[in-house]
Amino acid sequence: MIPDEFGRVVILLGVALAFPALPLLVSYLLYLFHIRPERPDPIKHETYECGVIAEGGSWGQFNARYYLFALGFVIFDVEVVFLYPWAVIHADLAATALVKAAIFIGILAFGLAYAWKRGALEWR
Amino acid sequence: MTDLLGNDLNLQYELLGPEIALVITAALVLFADAFRRELKIGQSAIPAISILGLVVALLLSLLWIDENKDFARLVTIDNFTTFFRVLFIAVTVVVIIGSHEYIERRVSHLGEFYSLLLLSTVGAMLMAGARDLLTAYLAIEVMSFSLYILVSLAKSDTRSGEASLKYVLLGGVASAMLLYGLSFLYGVGGSTQYTEIAAALSDGTSTLELPLLLGLALIIAGLGFKASAVPFHMWTPDAYEGAPIPITAYLSATSKAATFALLLRWFAGPLLPAIDSWQWMISVLAVLTMVIGNLVALQQSNIKRLLAYSSIGQVGFMLMAIVTISDQTGSALLLHLSGYIITNLAVFMGVIAFYNRTGREEIVAFRGLAQTNPYLALVITAGLFSLAGMPLLAGFLTKFILFQSVVSGGYTWLVVTALLASTVSLYYYLQVIRQMYMYQPEGDASRWRLSPTGYLATGAMLVGVVWVGVYAAPFYTAADRAIAPLFT
Numbered sequence: 145m146i147p148d149e150f151g152r153v154v155i156l157l158g159v160a161l162a163f164p165a166l167p168l169l170v171s172y173l174l175y176l177f178h179i180r181p182e183r184p185d186p187i188k189h190e191t192y193e194c195g196v197i198a199e200g201g202s203w204g205q206f207n208a209r210y211y212l213f214a215l216g217f218v219i220f221d222v223e224v225v226f227l228y229p230w231a232v233i234h235a236d237l238a239a240t241a242l243v244k245a246a247i248f249i250g251i252l253a254f255g256l257a258y259a260w261k262r263g264a265l266e267w268r
Numbered sequence: 269m270t271d272l273l274g275n276d277l278n279l280q281y282e283l284l285g286p287e288i289a290l291v292i293t294a295a296l297v298l299f300a301d302a303f304r305r306e307l308k309i310g311q312s313a314i315p316a317i318s319i320l321g322l323v324v325a326l327l328l329s330l331l332w333i334d335e336n337k338d339f340a341r342l343v344t345i346d347n348f349t350t351f352f353r354v355l356f357i358a359v360t361v362v363v364i365i366g367s368h369e370y371i372e373r374r375v376s377h378l379g380e381f382y383s384l385l386l387l388s389t390v391g392a393m394l395m396a397g398a399r400d401l402l403t404a405y406l407a408i409e410v411m412s413f414s415l416y417i418l419v420s421l422a423k424s425d426t427r428s429g430e431a432s433l434k435y436v437l438l439g440g441v442a443s444a445m446l447l448y449g450l451s452f453l454y455g456v457g458g459s460t461q462y463t464e465i466a467a468a469l470s471d472g473t474s475t476l477e478l479p480l481l482l483g484l485a486l487i488i489a490g491l492g493f494k495a496s497a498v499p500f501h502m503w504t505p506d507a508y509e510g511a512p513i514p515i516t517a518y519l520s521a522t523s524k525a526a527t528f529a530l531l532l533r534w535f536a537g538p539l540l541p542a543i544d545s546w547q548w549m550i551s552v553l554a555v556l557t558m559v560i561g562n563l564v565a566l567q568q569s570n571i572k573r574l575l576a577y578s579s580i581g582q583v584g585f586m587l588m589a590i591v592t593i594s595d596q597t598g599s600a601l602l603l604h605l606s607g608y609i610i611t612n613l614a615v616f617m618g619v620i621a622f623y624n625r626t627g628r629e630e631i632v633a634f635r636g637l638a639q640t641n642p643y644l645a646l647v648i649t650a651g652l653f654s655l656a657g658m659p660l661l662a663g664f665l666t667k668f669i670l671f672q673s674v675v676s677g678g679y680t681w682l683v684v685t686a687l688l689a690s691t692v693s694l695y696y697y698l699q700v701i702r703q704m705y706m707y708q709p710e711g712d713a714s715r716w717r718l719s720p721t722g723y724l725a726t727g728a729m730l731v732g733v734v735w736v737g738v739y740a741a742p743f744y745t746a747a748d749r750a751i752a753p754l755f756t
Contacts, residue, residue, distance in 0.1 A: 254299070257299075258298055
């Protein structure tokens with residue numbers, strides 16, 4: 145029987161759930177039958193974050209300025225994402241496309257000017 | 269111009285004139301505030317620019333009376349949209365006038381306050397006008413994101429940040445549920461356009477009963493949160509208590525009305541063919557909301573929390589109109605919504621003026637107000653009596669028409685419950701009135717006066733409450749004409 149459209153979604157859901165669960169299960173079974181060795185080590189149990197040694201607890205506080213800088217970065221990020229496809233085809237578009245892109249850049253520039261004036265770009 | 273599917277798109281930008289005007293005003297306000305020193309302008313210029321922009325937007329929206337057009341198949345401009353545009357603009361104007369004194373004293377981010385207020389109005393207006401699920405969702409978020417920040421702007425009060433955090437977390441969960449529900453609806457209907465979903469659901473060939481039911485449940489839960497219907501109301505009292513009072517007033521008016529605009533558009537449009545699947549869900553919500561909202565209000569000792577629970581109770585009454593949806597109940601709902609907003613703003617404008625003078629918001633703090641400021645006591649009393657549904661005031665007439673239309677829709681038992689809940693509500697409204705008239709003032713018993721803007725805002729709302737109560741014909745006609753495009 146071929147499942148209908150939502151049946152396929154259920155199958156996908158099952159696969160998605162099984163994917164992370166399966167290695168854990170296999171690892172546990174191997175341990176049960178004494179195939180894999182069990183040698184706990186404090187370094188092995190540490191949180192893995194790109195190989196950098198984790199410092200402090202996960203509830204540590206960060207300076208809110210990092211957040212402001214990240215937000216400021218998003219202005220340029222979004223600008224590139226939208227202007228790149230526009231730049232590729234803008235030769236084929238009417239002149240109004242140029243005006244619309246200018247409005248878009250204007251809005252982003254406004255956001256940057258506002259953030260600058262409010263001191264979001266200074267590290268205090 | 270055509271879209272990817274080959275549909276013709278109508279790109280008349282003037283259809284979105286009011287929204288564009290408000291966005292530009294919001295940017296101007298933000299700019300003017302950031303460069304206030306360089307431009308050499310005073311603090312009062314910021315609200316003045318905002319009101320000017322709102323008036324322009326109001327005039328632009330009046331251009332489209334009795335039109336029925338759509339912008340790029342995303343936004344409908346019909347009488348329904350125009351009705352809500354005018355309503356939301358009016359609410360924002362009143363809130364700006366009434367909060368002038370409060371904001372200058374207690375909110376340090378003037379530009380942000382007014383520009384976010386304008387942006388959330390834009391979101392609310394688009395919620396009423398959307399004709400596509402994704403546009404509607406984006407409009408909800410434009411309104412909600414602005415409100416999350418606005419709630420946190422009373423920086424001197426620690427409750428404000430807490431309220432904002434609770435609001436944003438629960439709001440995020442609700443949005444996720446709503447989006448998930450919409451994805452089910454898209455799966456069943458095959459489109460994000462309201463008209464096409466309605467067509468797909470009404471031809472009856474769909475075998476996807478369970479996904480539709482799941483989708484409806486998720487959508488109702490998500491919107492139930494935005495409208496603060498029980499059991500999704502938990503954020504309401506905390507957000508209302510922590511927010512700056514003008515924002516509490518705004519939350520209880522615009523955010524609620526926008527959600528009902530969306531509910532009307534959805535449940536009278538794309539979801540109407542599935543009425544058998546959702547009618548019972550909404551009626552359960554309506555009963556829970558009016559009973560629990562009104563009962564819990566009995567125990568409140570803070571005026572903002574009391575008004576929060578009272579507004580929850582009112583939502584229960586309004587949900588009855590969605591249960592028995594038709595052009596008759598729809599227009600009754602629009603009328604009740606406008607009456608409720610005017611009444612609620614009257615009470616809130618009074619409470620703001622009181623708070624400016626005393627800095628207190630417990631109900632016992634209102635003791636003896638009838639002696640120290642009889643005018644303010646009168647405004648608050650008129651508002652509370654109208655909320656309870658006293659004759660000659662807005663609340664009686666609009667509630668009467670609403671209840672009557674629900675009865676003729678065949679749901680008498682709902683109305684009986686509503687009447688009982690309404691009776692309960694009279695008790696807690698009278699508690700506040702008792703404090704004002706039956707007790708001697710504590711401490712400073714000297715007479716005091718409101719600021720000019722305070723008189724303007726409370727006076728206008730007092731006139732509104734009486735006007736709707738005595739001569740509601742213009743409002744009734746407007747509501748009738750606004751609901752018509754939904755049922756043609």
